Amino acid sequence: MKAVIMAGGEGSRLRPLTCNRPKPMVPIANKPVMEHIIELLKKYGIKDIAVTLQYMPEKIKDYFGDGREYGVSLKYFTEDVPLGTAGSVKNAEDFLDETFIVISGDALTDINLQEALEFHKKNRSVATLVLKKVECPTEYGVVVTAPDGKIRRFLEKPSWGEVFSDTVNTGIYVLSPEVLKYFEKGVVFDFSKDLFPILLKKEEPMYGFVTQDYWCDIGDLDAYVGVHTDILDKKVNININAREIRQGVWASEGAVISKEAVIKPPVLIGKNSVVKDGSILGRYSVIGEECHIGEGSTTKRSVLWNSCILKNNVELRGSVLCSGVKCREKTAAFEGTVVGENCILGENSLIKPGIKIWPEKHIDMGTEVCTNIVWGSRYSKNLFGSRGISGEVNVDITPEFASRMAAAYGAVCKKGSGLAISCEEVDALKMVKNACVSGVLSTGTEAYDLGTSLLPVTRSAIRYYNLSGGIHISEGNKKGKIIIDILDNKGRNISRNEERKIENCYIREDFARCQAEEIKAVINVPDHKVFYIRSILNHTISEIHDLKIALIAPSGDLKNIVTAVLNELKCRYEFVNTKEAHDKQKSLFSDLKTISQVVRRGGFDVGVYFANSYDKIFLIDTKGRIIADDLYMALISYIHLKSKAGNKVIVPLNASTVIEKMAGDNKERVIRTKTSAKELMNRILDDEFDENMLDFFAMNFDPIEAFIRIIDYMAISGTSLAKIVDSIPDFHIIKKEVKCSWSAKGKVIRAIIEENSNSVETIEGVKVVGDKGWVLVLPDAEKPVCKVIGEGYTQEFAHELTDIFVDKVKTISQNKIT
Known part of the structure; x- marks a missing residue:
């Protein structure tokens, strides 16, 4: 063998x-x-x-x-x-x-x-x-x-x-x-x-x-430290070339341990290492060969390679020191720190948690290290969430972070690329935008500064100027929070594969900066919204839009664009005054109730609530009904299917099956995809670029253009929004979340597939189709929960199906892996 x-x-x-x-x-x-x-x-x-x-x-x-x-x-x-x-x-x-x-x-x-x-x-x-x-x-x-x-x-x-x-x-x-x-x-x-x-x-x-x-x-630093814990806990049967001198304490040949030292098992001490008086080796300490642990020094859950020297009163907690590291007196390093080979940590220096120091660095006496010693920013394992990068200004997202993140994006782009960079009208966001511009320029990539802009306008600019991608900074749902959207050459949010490239480049911190003479001048694009507005108007079909519209909009920029478009279309409109509330959920509910009443009582043809400036929109018809989420997806699918023979719609797996009903005999016009916005964007604007699908992209991800296309369809067809909604067959969808630990998610999906092997779809999660409807069990990517989404032929069936699978997830997740 x-x-x-x-x-x-x-x-x-x-x-x-x-x-x-x-x-x-x-x-x-x-x-x-x-x-x-x-x-x-x-x-x-x-x-x-x-x-x-x-x-x-x-x-x-x-x-x-x-x-x-x-x-x-x-x-x-x-x-x-x-x-x-x-x-x-x-x-x-x-x-x-x-x-x-x-x-x-x-x-x-x-x-x-x-x-x-x-x-x-x-x-x-x-x-x-x-x-x-x-x-x-x-x-x-x-x-x-x-x-x-x-x-x-x-x-x-x-x-x-x-x-x-x-x-x-x-x-x-x-x-x-x-x-x-x-x-x-x-x-x-x-x-x-x-x-x-x-x-x-x-x-x-x-x-x-x-x-x-x-x-x-051993794929990352956490796994590297964790494997040593497993060895000392005897979870793995390997030869460690050491003798167990007492329970849980292994010492190799030539190790010298003072009787005045405190050893708290389990601990491994390498060949010819010296542990001096008053030192403390705490649990899960691994000491390499030829190391010296000085008087009063303490280690806990730390790994030292060969020839490391800890002078007196050094404190290590959850750290890894590579070979030849020298820690002077009263040095301290805390959880998640990694110090490269042959570094010298000066007396009284402090290494903050999560810091990485590359080899051959000398940290001066009394220095407090709170940034990685490479490009100067802290380590972050995962940059991207379900939508872009989010965090608190000057806490999670600092100018240093933004600059390095943008440099990482610029570094993974092809040479000669150009990136659009924009932000909403907030001073803190402008600061982050300027840092992103600097980061992009540092890699030799061209920076197109759009100034203050809305996300849909930036998406449009990327396509208009034929750029390689873009970065847009907007306000999050909570005060002080911001979201950074990273966009590709079609204005879509980048795919998970592209996110991984940027994350790897950012984490490794070894991407190339360009030479001084290769840095390009910033290209200022001050007012692309003029072209954006003209593009929307050029795509309207009806010449007359005799509609009365009630609106709520969150920002001045959005109001200005909507006003400009509606003026050109000769629409009558009013902005509805709302009460500001500290709780955004209560504020949303109150505002929707207000605009619903205004539409019904004020003789309006339609109401629209732009919940944010990027993709969320609520419509209100003359009956006061709120069209959002699943019903909104059905509405835009209906309009797109009816607008032109042969039009296709691409909808997520959890959208209602009434969309197939609306497609009639041509069910191949409905294509299902995974539930994330990124996947939907990618499938709508795939490599076989279709102008009609750009319309459907806008209806999904551009609230302004989506609204204009909907009222344009109302004008063309001479139909009210209420009648269009009435044309959509009734459907019943229930959505629930159930707690499910990260460790149990794979087990849950496997068990449901095995139990329902003849009636499942596995595009994403597991979708079980039955006589009463369907249920989708979907592990959440960011929280320890599973989403359970069910559609039934009646409301009772929808509740029944959803409850059955909520119970299944609970039962399976609470049992041990088998």
């Missing part, structure tokens, strides 16, 4: 741990993680090992040599350029003349390889994937198997709405050599994205072996 260790990982998310070494050489319990993998293979008699290399290959070769010192034989295969997981193994094809194991060199595991091999042979499989049930599957490749283990489906790094199982791919495979014949040498090819789907399509025998043993993908 032979094996392949994939050791080409760069480990960018682990920086600064990986600044000076490849990921497989990052130490776990005082030895490189790859050494633990070699010991595991040797334990099961696998000694002929190929090692695939790409990033810093000499570091690995110099350490392990030919493998003789470790009781194995190592043969190295180096990629000049990254070839993907399968492409790298293909390089070793001549070496792999029998069934072999592929295992990652940068994950920690103690799995029983013999059991996996026997499972492979028993099923006569060409490819056996070792699988593991995990609590949070969104960072892994999810695998769905039949009861006999045969693989049915793959999904790489799903969103919560795509989580169909809690069983994930560990990246450990048992393979027959013939699988390498399916692709050519030297091409970029991945096991999970490319090879396994081919084998699945060709119905080759491919199985998943679910291990109960320990496995941890």
Whole structure:
């Protein structure tokens, strides 16, 4: 039996741990993680090992040599350029003349390889994937198997709405050599994205072996610290080259521990390290080799690599110190801090929580470090939420943050790109906008400064000037909160893949800044709203809009644009006065009630409440009915379907099925997509750009243009809004939320799919279709809840269906993973 260790990982998310070494050489319990993998293979008699290399290959070769010192034989295969997981193994094809194991060199595991091999042979499989049930599957490749283990489906790094199982791919495979014949040498090819789907399509025998043993993908800094906790808690069976001198205290050869030191287990102390009088090694401390812990110094939940020196009275809490770090007297570093190799922390310096310091830095005496020592801003793991980036001004979103975020966006754009930048009419937002302009310019990207603008106007400007994208800053729902929308070349909010690129670039902090002579002048675009207004008017069809309209609008800019358009259309209109309330929910309810009464009593044809300046709109008909949310989606779908023969509508999975009814016999005119606004934007304005779909995009995401298109349709058809709404068939949708921990979400969806296997749709979450209607169970991406949305043929059926699945989610989520 032979094996392949994939050791080409760069480990960018682990920086600064990986600044000076490849990921497989990052130490776990005082030895490189790859050494633990070699010991595991040797334990099961696998000694002929190929090692695939790409990033810093000499570091690995110099350490392990030919493998003789470790009781194995190592043969190295180096990629000049990254070839993907399968492409790298293909390089070793001549070496792999029998069934072999592929295992990652940068994950920690103690799995029983013999059991996996026997499972492979028993099923006569060409490819056996070792699988593991995990609590949070969104960072892994999810695998769905039949009861006999045969693989049915793959999904790489799903969103919560795509989580169909809690069983994930560990990246450990048992393979027959013939699988390498399916692709050519030297091409970029991945096991999970490319090879396994081919084998699945060709119905080759491919199985998943679910291990109960320990496995941890050390993908980020939290996982790196967490794996040491698991080792000290004896959750993983590995050799740590130390003797347990008393319960929970492991010390390696040559370690010197003062009798006056306090050791609180579990603790690991490396070879030849010295722990001085009065020092305290708190729980889950891991001390490397040749370290020196001075008098009065304390550590807790911290990992020190080799040759670290803590002078007297140093305090470490939840920190990682790379090799050769020197902490002078009274230094302190707190939760989540990472200090790169050979740094010197000056006397009385303080490293705030979450700070990363790159290698070879010298922190002066008495310095309080509250920004990363690279470009000068704090670490943030996830920038984007369900809609753009949100936070509090000068707390979460500072000028420094905005500048670096914008620079990260500029860095991922193609050379010569131009980005529109705008904000609403608020001084704090102007500050953030100016910082974004500076960040974009610093990467050599052109900045088109639109000044103060509304989001729909900025979307329009991006298309009008043929730009690569844009950044718009607007007020959030709470005082002091702001939202930054990052837009692509069609004015859509960028996709999750593009968000990840920006996040990775931002977190790594190593993107290139341009030379001084490459910085472009700012291009000022002071009043695009003139073109925006003209574009709306040019798309109206009716020549006469004899309508009386009642309006509520939140901002001066929005009022000015709406007024300009309605004046051109010769409409009569009045703005309704409202009472300002501190509670926005109460204010919304009160304002809607007010405008509803005004429309009914004042002889108005229609009322409109622009709840914000980006996408939320409420319409009121002559009966005082409020058209919003599901009914609004049905309304705009009705108008778009009726406006032109052959028009298609793209609606989210949770929209009512009455939309298909309205399409009549041509149900293919209704296309379903995932529920997020980003997915809807992406599908409406896909690569096959259609002018008619731009109209439907505006009706979904531009409240001003949407309203004008609706009243234009009313004028063309000579029909009141009330009659249009009456034409829409009745429907009954109930929406609820039920608490569901992050760890239970995958289990919930898997269980519902298994229970309803013949009547489910899995575009997103799981949609169960039955005789009484349908129910969608959708894990929330930002909160520990599941959304349960049900539509019934009657209101009673809708309540009944929704309640049944609320109870199911509660029951499944409260049981342990099985």
